[in-house]
Amino acid sequence: MAAPLTNLWKSRFATINPLLRICKGMGNSYRCYSFAKQSIARMLEKSLIQDNVKVKGWVRALRGHRDVIFLHVSDGSCVKPLQVVADPSLCGSDVTYGCCVSVEGRLVESSHPGQMVEVAAHRLQVLGPCDPVEFPFKARKKHSADYIRTYPHLRPRTNTFSSLLRIRSQATMAFHKYFQENGFCQIHTPILTSSDCEGAGEVFCVEPANSQLTQPVEGDREANHFFKCPTYLNVSGQLHLEVMSGGLSRVYTFGPTFRAENSRGRHHLCEFYMIEAELVFTDTLEDIMQVMEEMVRTTTQTVMESAQEDVHYYLQNTGAEKQRETVEAMATRQFKRITYTEAISLLHANNTFQFKVQWGADLQKEHERWLTQHLGDVPVFVTDFPAQLKPFYTKLNPDNKTVGAVDLLVPGVGELIGGSLREDNYDTLHSRLEDAGEQDMYDWYLDLRKYGSAPHGGFGLGFERYLQHLLGTGNIRDVIPFPRSPGTCKL
Numbered sequence: 001m002a003a004p005l006t007n008l009w010k011s012r013f014a015t016i017n018p019l020l021r022i023c024k025g026m027g028n029s030y031r032c033y034s035f036a037k038q039s040i041a042r043m044l045e046k047s048l049i050q051d052n053v054k055v056k057g058w059v060r061a062l063r064g065h066r067d068v069i070f071l072h073v074s075d076g077s078c079v080k081p082l083q084v085v086a087d088p089s090l091c092g093s094d095v096t097y098g099c100c101v102s103v104e105g106r107l108v109e110s111s112h113p114g115q116m117v118e119v120a121a122h123r124l125q126v127l128g129p130c131d132p133v134e135f136p137f138k139a140r141k142k143h144s145a146d147y148i149r150t151y152p153h154l155r156p157r158t159n160t161f162s163s164l165l166r167i168r169s170q171a172t173m174a175f176h177k178y179f180q181e182n183g184f185c186q187i188h189t190p191i192l193t194s195s196d197c198e199g200a201g202e203v204f205c206v207e208p209a210n211s212q213l214t215q216p217v218e219g220d221r222e223a224n225h226f227f228k229c230p231t232y233l234n235v236s237g238q239l240h241l242e243v244m245s246g247g248l249s250r251v252y253t254f255g256p257t258f259r260a261e262n263s264r265g266r267h268h269l270c271e272f273y274m275i276e277a278e279l280v281f282t283d284t285l286e287d288i289m290q291v292m293e294e295m296v297r298t299t300t301q302t303v304m305e306s307a308q309e310d311v312h313y314y315l316q317n318t319g320a321e322k323q324r325e326t327v328e329a330m331a332t333r334q335f336k337r338i339t340y341t342e343a344i345s346l347l348h349a350n351n352t353f354q355f356k357v358q359w360g361a362d363l364q365k366e367h368e369r370w371l372t373q374h375l376g377d378v379p380v381f382v383t384d385f386p387a388q389l390k391p392f393y394t395k396l397n398p399d400n401k402t403v404g405a406v407d408l409l410v411p412g413v414g415e416l417i418g419g420s421l422r423e424d425n426y427d428t429l430h431s432r433l434e435d436a437g438e439q440d441m442y443d444w445y446l447d448l449r450k451y452g453s454a455p456h457g458g459f460g461l462g463f464e465r466y467l468q469h470l471l472g473t474g475n476i477r478d479v480i481p482f483p484r485s486p487g488t489c490k491l
């Protein structure tokens with residue numbers, strides 16, 4: 001079989017290869033390839049003297065003298081701009097702060113202490129003018145995060161937010177890298193679902209805007225829905241991951257989730273990204289906590305290395321330099337482990353809270369942050385919560401009062417990850433759903449326990465909260481490209 005397969009691939013390559021040569025000769029494709037090679041990040045990284053280069057980007061700084069003009073041009077590929085030295089005759093009145101330019105010239109050694117090379121321009125063209133008076137971001141002025149947030153369509157033009165976007169991209173790839181290297185299969189879980197996974201009722205209902213698509217039928221509730229049942233934007237991909245884990249053992253998803261939570265707090269969004277994983281053949285919370293800890297530690301180390309310049313710039317320009325110590329502790333020190341009951345005892349022993357949290361009540365943000373601070377400013381696992389605080393699918397502990405659930409708390413943010421062992425006993429799960437009157441809605445979920453059920457568990461991490469903790473960002477709306485919260489859905 002080897003020879004026929006080899007011949008097959010040779011024949012396919014023979015077909016593709018001429019196309020590749022043609023594409024390289026085409027103007028648009030060649031220019032696109034050339035642009036990738038000529039990005040500012042690559043120029044600054046290699047620092048090779050070149051006679052003919054073309055740079056396209058936005059002017060981030062402009063200094064004019066009688067005999068020469070200095071421009072700092074950024075194309076978004078890195079945090080550092082490329083200095084362009086141009087004769088005043090090349091620059092018209094439309095060369096201003098914020099405008100988009102195309103520069104051709106020679107890449108030469110730079111006398112500027114901040115970089116090794118600069119461009120000596122012999123041609124400069126304004127691709128997109130910008131009125132610096134009307135432009136909301138001003139040169140040499142530090143704008144607050146609150147101010148920048150009022151211009152969601154323009155904030156990628158700021159150095160701070162463009163750094164955040166590159167860090168976010170690196171963090172995304174770091175999480176994928178961890179899961180792929182540890183035997184997890186990525187699953188694309190649906191955005192539309194008929195299940196309220198968390199059972200809290202904080203869901204967005206989905207129906208067509210055009211009412212003519214569905215004709216109301218009196219007495220037939222199903223016929224009045226587009227999908228023949230109530231449909232929501234997903235609040236979690238967990239239940240769908242459990243379906244897939246029944247055949248793949250280790251699965252994960254990384255995608256948007258939605259909560260109709262009427263909160264304007266600095267840690268809450270109505271649309272955010274979740275990293276969720278499910279592991280089969282796990283009997284203890286410790287198995288899940290080991291994966292959670294390794295994932296957070298490994299990805300954090302990867303991000304701090306791969307996005308070093310952007311992280312340094314972001315922390316420095318947001319006044320969060322001290323966050324580096326907290327992050328380094330997360331990447332190197334052992335996470336603490338306490339039970340919910342132990343956490344309540346610690347909180348009762350502290351006299352600074354205005355009210356005492358009672359056993360059986362949920363922990364508030366101030367409690368979570370205090371616990372991490374009290375235990376050494378490191379991430380803290382809190383385990384074995386009262387059963388009434390967790391969803392129906394969480395596995396009951398032998399004491400019949402608590403469940404095998406865990407929250408990972410991190411300094412400054414509070415809860416970062418929530419996880420649990422899943423109830424794998426059919427009769428127990430059926431009884432819970434029957435008591436709640438939802439056994440018909442979750443009949444498919446019960447089937448998972450009827451046909452080859454296995455002990456399993458999983459967790460979900462809020463990606464924006466992770467970035468908040470990593471960068472010491474005060475408001476979660478500053479770490480997501482397009483924030484969605486009550487009363488706010490611009491763009």
